[in-house]
Amino acid sequence: MGPFEYFEPETVEEALSLLRKYSDTAKVCAGGTDLVVRMRKHLVNPQFVIGIAGIRELDYFRFEDDEGLRVGCLTNIRTIERSPQLQERYTMLPQVARQFGSIAIRNVATIGGNLCNALPSADMAPMLIALSAKAKLVSIDGERIVPLEDFFTGPGKTVLRADELLVEVRVPTPPPHTSGVYQKYTTRGGEELAVVGVATLVTWGSKDERCTDVRIVLGTVVPAPMRAKEAEAILKGKRIDDELIEKAAQIAADESRPRDSIRGSADYRREMVRIITRDVLRQAFERTQSAR
Ligand SMILES: Cc1cc2nc3c(=O)[nH]c(=O)nc-3n(C[C@H](O)[C@H](O)[C@H](O)COP(=O)(O)OP(=O)(O)OC[C@H]3O[C@@H](n4cnc5c(N)ncnc54)[C@H](O)[C@@H]3O)c2cc1C
Secondary structure (H helix, E strand, O other): OOOOOEEEOOOOHHHHHHHHHHHHHEEEEEOOOOOHHHHHOOOOOOOOOOOOOHHHOOEEEEOOOEEEEEEEEOOEHHHHHHHHHHOOOOOOOHHOOOOOOOOOHHHHHHHHHHHOOOOOOOOOOHHHEEEEHHEEEOOEEEEEEEEEHHHHEOEEEEEOOOOOOEEEEEOOOOOOEEEEEEEEEEOOOOOOOOOEEEEEEEOOOOOOOOOEEEEEEEEEOOOOEEOOOHHHHHHHHEEEOOOHHHHHHHHHHHHHHOOEEOOEHHHHHHHHHHHHHHHHHHHHHHHHHHHO
């Protein structure tokens, strides 16, 4: 790790001033589970590190009547996993969190760090995109709200500017009769990065058996998490059976763009997209039906 100067701001304003001052030469550090690893490997060599973990006002989640859930960027993955309120109102988020790293990592890793690091394998991203979540980005000049669907621009790349902080994630309340399931596939089991990750969110009409809305979001097998919109289109408005699910899963696999990597060949990963998409769709449809 190269030499760097470390700051510990106590307020958002202080952090934003430092970010404006040092801009491209600085890195924000939240939990540090990504940043420190990359600094040790000399993949990034910031001259200034701005540790935001002490800004307590960024560690929260709360429910707003009209806007749903708001999650401060410093909320760690373990908190999401263990919250009874989230389990009751946004079951799909603890379900994602349980699949994330080890307990030790989940205790430190933050939701903001997971999104800003923007690895294609970031586990929180696909379900949050499926839920139409938005990110609140702030700089000294003001704030902007960006749909997470537009936040990621490529591996490790986002629309976040060097002088901005992602301070909050806003998640609208899912419509009634909605179920979400995320499944990550790893080669050696739980505590590693996904080879394939797929999130699905399914909504049923209140009167008949038709699926009124569906989201399928692919992680890892695309440069940035992305909706499989062609697969979604063949399910939306239909009565769902196994044949249709198989067809949608195949289309999602065709929409994915995996590359050969140490974690599997492109063909293997594409086939895993088909299998995982089929499984998450089945689970989401079964859950929504049994809750009706
Ligand atoms: C052993 C191990 C296992 C892991 N397993 C998983 C896993 O199963 N799934 C998974 O998705 N990830 C996993 N990771 C990766 C990592 O833990 C997560 O991405 C984590 O959520 C990052 O959060 P952090 O708070 O530690 O981020 P940091 O390391 O502090 O920051 C990551 C990046 O985001 C930037 N950043 C952080 N917060 C903000 C903010 N609020 N505003 C602007 N920029 C910000 C930093 O500058 C840095 O570039 C693992 C890592 C390790 C070491």
